[in-house]
Structure formats: C-alpha cells, structure tokens
Amino acid sequence: xxxxxxxxxxSSFSNYNGPANRSLPKARTGIQGLDEVTYGGFxxxxxxxxxxxxxxGKSLLAIEFIVRGATQFGEPGVFVAFEExxxxxxxxxxxxxxxLDELARKKKLIVDFVRIERxxxxxxxxxxxxxxxxxxxxxxxxxxxxxxxxxxIENLFAGLQNQGILRAELRRLFRWLKxxxxxxxxxxERGEGALTRHGLEEYVSDCVIxxxxxxxxxxxxxxxxxxxxxxxxxGTNEYPFLIDEGGFSVLPVTxxxxxxxxxxxxxxxxxxRLDTMLGGDGYYRGSTILVxxxxxxxxxxxxxxxxxxxxxxxxxxxxxxxxxxxxQMVRNMRSIGLNLEQWIKKDLLRFHSSRATLYGLEMHLALxxxxxNDFAPQVVVLDPVGSLLDAGSPRDAHVMLIRLIDxxxxxxxxAFLTNLTDTNAPLERTDVAISSIVDTWLFVRDLEFNGERxxxxxxxxxxxMAHSNQLREFLLTDHGVDLLDVYVGPEGIxxxxxRLSQESREKAADLRRQQEGERIARERQRKRDAxxxxxxxxxKEFDLEEVEAETLDAQEVLRERSVEEDxxxxxxxxxxxxxxxxxxxxxxxxxxxx
Amino acid sequence: xxxxxxxxxSPLSLDEIARKKKEGDVWELRLYTxxxxxxxxxxxxxxxxxxxxxxxxxxxxxxxxxxxxxxxAAGDQIIAIPTLVRKLPQPLRKIxxxxxxxxxxxxxxxxxxxxxxx
Numbered sequence: 001x002x003x004x005x006x007x008x009x010x011s012s013f014s015n016y017n018g019p020a021n022r023s024l025p026k027a028r029t030g031i032q033g034l035d036e037v038t039y040g041g042f043x044x045x046x047x048x049x050x051x052x053x054x055x056x057g058k059s060l061l062a063i064e065f066i067v068r069g070a071t072q073f074g075e076p077g078v079f080v081a082f083e084e085x086x087x088x089x090x091x092x093x094x095x096x097x098x099x100l101d102e103l104a105r106k107k108k109l110i111v112d113f114v115r116i117e118r119x120x121x122x123x124x125x126x127x128x129x130x131x132x133x134x135x136x137x138x139x140x141x142x143x144x145x146x147x148x149x150x151x152x153i154e155n156l157f158a159g160l161q162n163q164g165i166l167r168a169e170l171r172r173l174f175r176w177l178k179x180x181x182x183x184x185x186x187x188x189e190r191g192e193g194a195l196t197r198h199g200l201e202e203y204v205s206d207c208v209i210x211x212x213x214x215x216x217x218x219x220x221x222x223x224x225x226x227x228x229x230x231x232x233x234x235g236t237n238e239y240p241f242l243i244d245e246g247g248f249s250v251l252p253v254t255x256x257x258x259x260x261x262x263x264x265x266x267x268x269x270x271x272x273r274l275d276t277m278l279g280g281d282g283y284y285r286g287s288t289i290l291v292x293x294x295x296x297x298x299x300x301x302x303x304x305x306x307x308x309x310x311x312x313x314x315x316x317x318x319x320x321x322x323x324x325x326x327x328q329m330v331r332n333m334r335s336i337g338l339n340l341e342q343w344i345k346k347d348l349l350r351f352h353s354s355r356a357t358l359y360g361l362e363m364h365l366a367l368x369x370x371x372x373n374d375f376a377p378q379v380v381v382l383d384p385v386g387s388l389l390d391a392g393s394p395r396d397a398h399v400m401l402i403r404l405i406d407x408x409x410x411x412x413x414x415a416f417l418t419n420l421t422d423t424n425a426p427l428e429r430t431d432v433a434i435s436s437i438v439d440t441w442l443f444v445r446d447l448e449f450n451g452e453r454x455x456x457x458x459x460x461x462x463x464x465m466a467h468s469n470q471l472r473e474f475l476l477t478d479h480g481v482d483l484l485d486v487y488v489g490p491e492g493i494x495x496x497x498x499r500l501s502q503e504s505r506e507k508a509a510d511l512r513r514q515q516e517g518e519r520i521a522r523e524r525q526r527k528r529d530a531x532x533x534x535x536x537x538x539x540k541e542f543d544l545e546e547v548e549a550e551t552l553d554a555q556e557v558l559r560e561r562s563v564e565e566d567x568x569x570x571x572x573x574x575x576x577x578x579x580x581x582x583x584x585x586x587x588x589x590x591x592x593x594x
Numbered sequence: 595x596x597x598x599x600x601x602x603x604s605p606l607s608l609d610e611i612a613r614k615k616k617e618g619d620v621w622e623l624r625l626y627t628x629x630x631x632x633x634x635x636x637x638x639x640x641x642x643x644x645x646x647x648x649x650x651x652x653x654x655x656x657x658x659x660x661x662x663x664x665x666x667a668a669g670d671q672i673i674a675i676p677t678l679v680r681k682l683p684q685p686l687r688k689i690x691x692x693x694x695x696x697x698x699x700x701x702x703x704x705x706x707x708x709x710x711x712x
Contacts, residue, residue: 115671120687122702125637125694130628130675131660131667138664160674160690 024232027075027147027183030068031061032373033250037235038226042207047174047184049204051196052211057222057243058187060096061211062149063089064248065185067098070108075146075183078139079111082155086111096247110139116159123161129169133176140180148177149185157198174203195227206230212238221360224250240362244370251366251403262286263412267313270305273483274442274457277472279465283440285378286412287463288405290385290434292419293444297455298476299418300324302442303381304333304340305481306416311343315378318371319351322387326351337479350375356387361400364388368404372411380408385417385434398434405437421445439463444474447495454495456486473499621645621653622682628675629661633692637676640693648705678703 026040035041042048042065052058066077081089089111090100103109112135136148153170160166177184186204191197201208208227213220224241226234241250266281275282283289289306291299307317321329329351330340343349352371356364372380382388382404389397408415417438435441441460446453455474459467472483473495487494487502494502625641627634638657645653660667660675670679670688680687680703689702 112668114673116673117671117688120685122687122689122698123691124689124698124702125640125691126633127674127676127691128633129673131626131672131677132674134628134660134664134675135667135673138667156673 026232027069028073029065030072031064031248031250032246033239033241034224034248037224037239037250038207038229039232039234042183042185043229043232044183045178045181046206047177047186047204048207048209049186049188049196049201050209050211051188051190051201053190053213056190056211056213057241057248058211059083059151060093060243061209061248062151062185062187063093063098064096066109066147066149067093067100067103069147069183070103076108076143077110077147077149078136078143078145078182079109079149079151080136080139080153081111081113082116082150082152085113085115089113095245097245098247107143110143110145112136112139114155116155118159121159127162127165129156129166129173133173136177137180140182146182147184148180148182150187151185152187152189154188154196154198154200170200171203211241221362223362240365242363242366242370244366246370249366249370251362251369261412267414268309269302270307270309271302271481271483273472274302274481277459277468277470277483278440278462279467281465283414284464285414286409287439288409288415288417288437289440289442290417290419290438291442291444292421294421294446297444297446298474298481299420299444300329300383301333301336301476301481302444303383303416303418304329304336304338307343307349307379307381308333308338308340310379310414311340311346311348315348316375317343317349317379317381318375318377319349319381319383320368321351321353321381321383322356323384325353329353335478336476336481350377356389361388361396365400365404369407372408372413376411377413379414379416381416381418383416383418384420386419401434402437405434440467449495450498452496452498456495457483619652620682621649621680622656623653624656624658624670624679624681626658626660626667626670626672626675626677626679629659634676636694637678637692640696640699641678644693644696644699644703644705648700648703 025044026038026042027044028035028041029038050058050061063079066079069075069077079089084092086100093100100109100111104111114132114135139145140148153173156166156170157163174184174186186200188196188198188200190210191199195201195208195210205228207229210225210227212223212225214223215221222241222243223238225238226236239250241248263285265285266283267285268275268282269278291302293299303319307319310317319326319329324332326344330344333340340349344351350371352367359367368380368382371377385401388400405415417434419434440462442457443460444455444457447456455476456471457474458471459469461467471486471488473486475482475484484499487499623641623645625637627637641655645655658666660672666672670677672679674690676690676692678689678693678699680689687702687704689699693699
C-alpha cells in the first residue's frame with residue numbers, strides 16, 4: 001500500500017509548487033496578481049462565483065476577465081449586464097483604458113444588457129428562463145465566445161417572484177454554461193452570514209472568490225480571498241487588491257518567500273566616509289537600509305545622497321516622500337549642494353509625494369508595487385516609512401512593510417527607508433517592527449551638550465560586512481554630509497564646539513609639551529657641551545703636564561750626562577787608573593755629600 | 595371606457611386595424627415562445643381565449659419563436675419564456691408564464707379593472 005501511494009503523494013506535492021499546476025485547465029485572467037493567487041486563473045470551462053458587498057469591485061473584475069480574455073488571450077467574451085446598459089458600462093471602463101465599442105466592432109466582445117423591470121412584469125403560471133438562455137447562447141455563438149460574465153445575475157431575484165422556478169433555472173443555467181464549455185464569471189451580492197444573498201454558492205461550487213471592502217479607522221482597504229477552488233491548490237490568504245486607472249490588481253505579496261537572489265555588488269551611500277564605515281564599499285545592492293533618528297537629524301539628507309549617488313551611476317530611483325513635496329525636497333537639498341533637479345529632468349529620479357493618510361496601507365503598497373513595476377528603479381526611498389503607521393494599525397503596517405521589503409528584495413531593488421524615532425521613547429524601539437527585516441541600520445541621533453545640539457551617526461547593524469563601531473559626528477555642510485571623528489576622552493563624547501574647543505585645548509597642551517621637551521633637550525645639550533668643554537680643558541692640562549714632565553726627564557738625563565762627563569774629565573785630570581780611580585771618586589763623592 | 599364601448603364590434607379588416615392602431619385602441623400583443631413546447635402551446639391557447647373574451651376584434655397577436663429568431667429577445671428584454679408583451683396600449687406590460695391563472699393574467703393586462711368598472 002505505501003508503495004502504491006507514494007508516487008501519488010509526490011505528484012500532488014508538485015502541484016502545490018505554484019503555477020505549474022496541471023490538474024485543472026485554467027483560463028488566465030490577465031489580472032496582475034490574480035493568476036498567481038489562483039495558480040493560473042479561473043477554472044476553464046466552468047463557472048466562477050465572485051461575491052462581495054456593494055462597491056467591492058465585482059463588476060470590474062468580471063469585465064476585466066472578459067476584456068483581457070478578448071485582448072490578451074484571444075478568447076472572445078460575452079458580458080451579460082443586469083445592472084448597467086452597454087453604454088454605461090463602456091463609459092465606466094473607458095477610464096481603465098478598455099474600449100468596449102472597439103472590441104464589439106472587432107467581434108471580440110458582446111455586451112448584452114438585460115433589464116428586468118419588476119413594475120411592468122406580472123407572472124401567471126409556469127415559465128422558464130429559456131429566453132435568457134437563448135440570448136446568451138446567441139451571443140456566444142455570434143462571436144465564438146469562450147468567456148461569459150453574468151453581472152449580477154441576482155437581479156433576477158428582484159425581477160421575478162417565483163423563487164422555485166428561478167433557482168431551478170439558475171441551476172440549469174450554470175450546468176448549461178458548463179456544457180457550453182465557456183469559462184463563466186458570475187457576480188453575486190454578499191449576503192448576511194452567507195457568501196451570497198441568494199445562496200448562489202450552492203450552484204457555483206467550482207471556484208468562489210470573495211471580495212471585501214472594509215474600512216478601518218476611516219481608511220478603506222480592499223481585500224480578496226479564494227474561498228474555494230475545487231480540484232486545485234490556491235493561495236488561501238486574504239490578498240489586498242487595488243482598483244486604479246490600470247484596472248484591477250491583486251498583490252499576492254504574502255506569498256513571497258525568502259528565495260530572492262542576493263547581490264555581492266556594493267553601492268556607494270553617496271557619503272565617502274559612510275562607505276568607509278560600512279566596510280569600505282557602501283551598501284549591498286538590493287539590501288534594505290534603515291536610517292532612524294530623531295527629528296531633524298538629516299535622515300532625508302542621507303536619502304538624497306543615496307539617490308544622488310545612484311543617479312550619478314545612471315540608475316533609476318523613486319523617492320516616495322510622505323512629508324515633503326518634490327519642490328521642497330529639491331530646494332532643501334540644493335542648500336546642501338545636491339542638485340536633484342538634474343536627475344528629475346533626465347527622468348532618472350521620480351518623486352512621489354503624498355500624505356500617508358491619503359490612502360490605506362494596501363493602496364500605498366499597491367501604488368509602490370505599480371510604480372516599481374512600471375519604472376523599474378534600482379533604488380527606492382521611503383521617507384519616512386513611519387508615516388505609514390498613520391495609515392493603519394501598527395500590526396498592519398508591520399505586515400505591509402515586510403511585504404513591501406520582500407517585494408523590493410525580490411526585484412533586487414535597494415530600499416532606503418527612513419524612520420522618525422520618538423524623542424521621548426527609548427531610542428531604537430520604534431523601529432523594532434522593521435529592524436529585523438532590514439540589512440543595514442544606521443542611527444542618527446542628536447547629542448545635546450554644552451548648549452548646543454549636534455548630530456552623531458553610527459552603524460547599528462549591517463549584515464554581511466565588517467562595519468565600523470565608531471560614532472561619527474554628522475555635519476551638514478554646503479557640500480553635503482560630512483562625517484567627522486568625535487572626540488572621545490575622559491570627559492565623554494564631545495561634538496560640535498566642545499569638540500573644537502577640546503581640540504584646541506589639546507593643541508595648546510601639545511604645544512606646551514613640545515616646548516617643554518625642546519627646553520629639556522636644550523638644557524641637556526648645554527650640560528653636555530659644558531661637560532665636554534671641561535673634559536677638553538682637563539685633557540689639555542694633562543697634556544701640558546706630560547710635556548713638562550718629559551722636559552724635566554730630559555733635563556735630568558742631560559744633567560746626569562754632564563755630571564758623568566765632568567767626573568770623567570776630573571778622573572782624567574787626576575790621572576787615575578780607570579778601575580781604582582772610579583772607586584775612589586765614588587768615595588770622595590760620598591764624603592762631599594756629607 | 596372608450597375601449598369597452600367598442601368591444602361589441604366584430605373582427606376588423608386590415609384597414610380598420612391600421613386606422614384604430616393609429617388611434618391607439620388596438621391591442622398589440624406579442625407572445626414570445628421558444629419552440630413548440632407544451633408550455634408555449636398552452637400559453638398561446640390561453641392568450642387567444644382571453645383575447646376573444648375581452649378584446650374581441652381589436653387585438654393583434656404576434657407569436658415570436660426565439661429559437662428561430664434569437665436576436666429578437668433583446669429588443670423586448672425577454673428572459674423568461676413564455677412572455678406576453680403588451681406593446682399597445684401604452685404603457686408596456688409584460689406577463690411572464692403560461693397565462694394559466696386567468697385572473698392574474700387579466701390583472702396583468704389591466705383588463706380586469708375595466709371589466710369590473712362596466
């Protein structure tokens with residue numbers, strides 16, 4: 001038994017790996033994200049039920065399924081509208097770039113408006129909905145439609161009284177659509193405690209998609225969920241979706257994993273000294289950098305440097321500013337010598353300024369997605385990312401940021417986030433939400449000392465590089481950011497003017513020490529000189545004495561010789577024989593000596 | 595009142611129908627069916643009976659088989675079969691079903707109040 005089941009299990013696992021699902025033929029929707037969530041689209045040749053409350057986007061999803069089928073996948077479609085006339089519908093979707101009239105002319109699309117006016121209809125006796133069948137059938141046959149949308153078929157319940165007939169006929173209708181082999185989309189109003197008001201989910205059970213539009217703290221968020229999808233795996237989460245000028249887009253970002261490719265490439269932060277602090281080469285490409293700090297510590301300036309450096313390399317950047325307008329940003333950065341305007345003109349830099357509270361979180365996320373997809377930037381700046389917290393609950397914001405960062409990472413986009421730290425809160429706490437997902441975390445704080453405020457920057461963490469542990473003084477000059485060593489001494493960390501004064505004090509002390517040293521050296525030299533002079537004098541004296549001594553010796557020799565000679569001369573004169581004479585002379589001499 | 599006054603008149607010639615149509619007192623009825631189903635046949639029979647009893651001589655019935663002419667369904671917004679459409683007199687009325695319930699059919703065609711008033 002186990003042997004027999006093993007291959008099956010394997011194959012079913014492989015089905016879960018994503019879009020490569022071969023279990024069920026699917027009709028791609030062409031809607032960004034939706035095909036990923038459903039692993040390939042709606043079930044081909046079967047009906048799909050889309051339910052949601054009013055304004056949730058059911059009709060739009062239905063019409064997009066039809067239009068994209070006709071334009072992108074060569075599958076003509078029939079849109080049976082129970083609510084809007086063909087003209088109204090065409091007008092409504094024109095803003096999304098769908099030209100229904102043009103498609104109708106090309107025989108790729110038929111919009112059939114079914115109007116049911118309760119007030120002019122009476123019922124007597126038996127009937128069926130063959131008329132509707134015939135209309136849909138005729139439309140399908142006219143253009144060879146592969147897709148059908150019924151929006152919103154529940155209107156039938158309002159127009160016809162006999163529920164028994166209606167239910168039986170709807171069951172027959174869905175069966176008939178299946179037999180026709182068309183991929184159908186049926187929209188239905190959300191009911192109390194049930195998916196749909198009239199229980200359509202009983203009839204359409206192959207695929208049910210629930211659209212939701214909820215408002216939390218006055219901020220609306222659209223979400224969708226695949227409630228069921230018979231015979232295939234599907235994403236089960238609630239996914240945010242967006243309706244904008246490009247139509248419907250689902251953000252299956254929660255399904256992103258951690259499989260993104262990483263880059264070894266390093267990119268400059270735009271501040272040479274900061275690059276040095278980050279192991280010499282700057283940030284990793286595709287990493288996420290968080291700069292947090294209290295108000296006015298130069299977080300935006302660091303972002304601007306980053307952007308400037310990237311544009312200089314010819315890369316594209318998007319700057320999402322939640323506090324400043326583009327003009328303001330450009331002006332402010334000009335004051336520190338950064339000309340961002342040139343990059344805007346070259347279309348390397350795009351600013352997107354909006355108040356964070358303007359949209360819900362999902363909308364922000366979706367917008368960022370869209371812009372990143374369209375513009376394909378290498379660097380994205382979110383300044384400040386904390387503003388997004390205002391747009392939703394902290395939990396939601398956290399989840400959104402994770403999704404956003406995952407998304408940017410999957411695109412290899414370097415993300416630069418700034419975050420305002422609460423001055424009163426313990427430092428580094430506000431950012432806990434995102435700290436774990438950032439790769440490089442810079443901290444800019446102000447140091448208040450000696451009646452002035454100075455900025456200091458340090459690298460809190462930086463994954464995968466030997467970064468500096470030093471605190472650097474952070475200066476904003478008219479040529480940009482400058483990082484200086486701070487003075488670390490017995491009095492603690494000194495910055496600003498106290499650093500300057502400390503430096504000058506040190507300089508003076510150095511000078512004093514130097515002069516003292518020189519003085520001591522001079523003194524020693526003087527002593528040496530004096531000693532050497534004395535040594536010289538003594539030697540000279542000694543030499544003199546030696547000479548004198550030699551002279552005396554010489555004189556003594558001479559004197560003795562002359563005495564000898566005198567004695568000899570005397571002996572000669574006494575005619576003494578040489579032997580006695582000499583003895584005598586000695587004796588005489590001794591007598592004379594007495 | 596006007597209609598009932600002329601109710602006694604016998605079947606009209608085409609010219610007369612055309613004239614009365616212009617005046618607006620001919621009932622123009624259209625019955626939509628789909629093929630020769632028993633239900634369709636019942637509806638046709640029921641309709642004829644009603645007309646003979648209440649609109650003798652001033653009605654015109656057009657039976658449209660949507661199986662043969664599916665494109666005609668959209669014009670009168672037909673979804674249910676059979677559907678009887680009262681094109682004239684105005685306003686437009688629709689009666690869905692095989693007209694089995696005579697009373698309701700008469701109310702639907704707005705014939706009942708008239709006969710009662712008489």
